[in-house]
Amino acid sequence: MPATLCARLGGHVSLDARPNGEIVASFYGHSAVLGRFSARAAERAQDLRQGLPLRALSAGGRDIDEEIVLLIQRLARHGLLEYRLGRSQRGADQVVVEPQVPDYWPRAPQLDSADVLVLSRFAYMRRRGNELVLESPRSSALFRICDPKIAAALALLAAPQPIKKLRRQDGFPGIELLALLVDCQILFTINAANDSGLRPTEGNDSLVLWDFHDLLFHARSTEGQHANPLGGVYPYAGTISPLPAVRSCWAGEKIDLGKFSAADTKAITPTVRVLRERHSVRSFNDDRPITLAELSRFLDRTARVQSEWSGTLDLGTGADTDPPAATYTVRSYPSAGGSYELELYLAVDKCEGLARGFYHYDAGGHSLAPIEVRAPEFEALLKSAEFAMGASAVPQILITIAARFGRVSWKYSSIAYSLILKDVGVLTQTFYMMATDMELGGCAIGSINIDLFARMTGIEFYVEGPVGQFAIGRGTTSRLSG
Numbered sequence: 001m002p003a004t005l006c007a008r009l010g011g012h013v014s015l016d017a018r019p020n021g022e023i024v025a026s027f028y029g030h031s032a033v034l035g036r037f038s039a040r041a042a043e044r045a046q047d048l049r050q051g052l053p054l055r056a057l058s059a060g061g062r063d064i065d066e067e068i069v070l071l072i073q074r075l076a077r078h079g080l081l082e083y084r085l086g087r088s089q090r091g092a093d094q095v096v097v098e099p100q101v102p103d104y105w106p107r108a109p110q111l112d113s114a115d116v117l118v119l120s121r122f123a124y125m126r127r128r129g130n131e132l133v134l135e136s137p138r139s140s141a142l143f144r145i146c147d148p149k150i151a152a153a154l155a156l157l158a159a160p161q162p163i164k165k166l167r168r169q170d171g172f173p174g175i176e177l178l179a180l181l182v183d184c185q186i187l188f189t190i191n192a193a194n195d196s197g198l199r200p201t202e203g204n205d206s207l208v209l210w211d212f213h214d215l216l217f218h219a220r221s222t223e224g225q226h227a228n229p230l231g232g233v234y235p236y237a238g239t240i241s242p243l244p245a246v247r248s249c250w251a252g253e254k255i256d257l258g259k260f261s262a263a264d265t266k267a268i269t270p271t272v273r274v275l276r277e278r279h280s281v282r283s284f285n286d287d288r289p290i291t292l293a294e295l296s297r298f299l300d301r302t303a304r305v306q307s308e309w310s311g312t313l314d315l316g317t318g319a320d321t322d323p324p325a326a327t328y329t330v331r332s333y334p335s336a337g338g339s340y341e342l343e344l345y346l347a348v349d350k351c352e353g354l355a356r357g358f359y360h361y362d363a364g365g366h367s368l369a370p371i372e373v374r375a376p377e378f379e380a381l382l383k384s385a386e387f388a389m390g391a392s393a394v395p396q397i398l399i400t401i402a403a404r405f406g407r408v409s410w411k412y413s414s415i416a417y418s419l420i421l422k423d424v425g426v427l428t429q430t431f432y433m434m435a436t437d438m439e440l441g442g443c444a445i446g447s448i449n450i451d452l453f454a455r456m457t458g459i460e461f462y463v464e465g466p467v468g469q470f471a472i473g474r475g476t477t478s479r480l481s482g
Contacts, residue, residue, distance in 0.1 A: 003085040003094060003174045006051030007072050013080045017042035025080055034074045041067035051084055077102055085177055095177055096144040100227045104140045108179035113164040116190050119157045122212055123186045137219030139184040160190055206463040209409040214417035224451025231447050278432045281441025281475035282389040289396045290473045292353030302434050303344055305329045305364045333430045336419035341407035342427055347381050347398040373456045385471055388445045396473025403467045424468040431470050441475020
């Protein structure tokens with residue numbers, strides 16, 4: 001008997017019908033109005049607690065089905081549904097599909113018995129509480145495996161397997177699940193006769209350059225590719241006491257350094273002053289915003305390409321290929337291996353002399369190129385920065401620091417992503433020091449939505465994606481720590 005795919009409410013979601021016909025979803029202390037529906041539709045909507053088969057709903061034919069389909073689509077856009085696979089509608093779950101992005105909708109591409117499938121090298125199973133989950137940083141959904149036999153059958157796909165062979169295995173997961181996994185890029189098909197290797201076959205050159213742990217770290221430490229809690233939610237506040245701000249001293253006789261620094265008559269140099277006065281500014285003076293001339297000087301002194309050169313790389317002894325030529329630049333901040341992989345994108349809200357909009361900074365030509373983006377996405381980018389800073393208004397200019405990942409991973413193995421984050425750190429401090437020196441306000445922002453950036457630029461999140469943000473503008477006089 002084939003498995004049935006049903007849509008049902010997430011365990012944290014409840015639906016309530018108001019007297020005026022509105023159906024409201026409540027979740028984690030929040031609520032969302034889903035629209036007005038008939039009393040019959042509101043009554044049937046309660047069946048979403050157990051689950052409604054998607055196949056039956058797609059057949060249509062009745063007004064109530066059309067209303068339920070609309071309700072399910074709106075719930076899906078809010079990320080409030082999960083999808084269960086089971087042999088019967090009310091039987092035991094075999095697999096539960098949990099969306100990781102709000103617009104996920106289950107799709108099942110056509111598969112043939114002769115097709116050869118293999119697990120993505122980015123896919124992994126892990127324990128989550130008392131559950132076993134299968135996921136990937138590339139996937140828009142997570143799969144909760146409820147039947148151990150299915151987990152064992154999927155493990156066979158560590159090596160390429162034709163579907164006709166899988167059908168003969170005990171615990172065959174079913175063609176429906178395999179299709180969902182292919183759609184989510186947890187499985188992919190190969191041509192066993194012609195494919196030269198699994199790594200290049202799985203995707204384009206940009207994916208070839210990623211190691212498993214690097215892509216996982218990138219996708220799970222940012223917003224947009226997962227549904228996990230994010231940011232300052234204090235998950236262990238009731239379990240573990242906070243660590244002290246200053247570590248306790250090691251035992252032993254101490255050497256007092258104060259007498260040496262006190263004797264330095266040239267202690268307060270301009271560099272020392274800038275370092276000591278550096279602080280985060282989260283409130284900006286919109287009556288007197290930053291000017292285009294100031295922005296130009298800021299970018300010139302922090303990120304502009306000062307010179308460019310090329311050379312032949314030394315691949316070391318034993319290399320079986322000719323040494324390639326590569327190009328390099330010199331800029332104001334250090335970068336791992338001279339990679340300078342970081343790109344700057346500016347969301348401008350207020351800047352005297354510059355139109356409101358989204359721009360890319362060309363560090364080589366020291367110019368700004370406008371990028372056409374949809375207004376809701378542009379506003380969402382600015383509002384997310386306002387929320388992250390805990391500010392009362394959006395920043396005058398929000399700089400998104402993006403990385404051309406292949407610029408670093410082409411050379412480095414295992415440490416590529418960590419090197420990129422180090423580069424973000426030194427560029428951020430460079431921003432802080434220059435903003436302080438120019439008497440501007442700046443604030444680093446820790447969270448960023450990689451899916452939103454991908455939609456605004458049209459670039460896949462693993463090709464060129466955001467790794468940091470910095471707000472800058474004319475700060476107010478109040479000083480905040482950080």
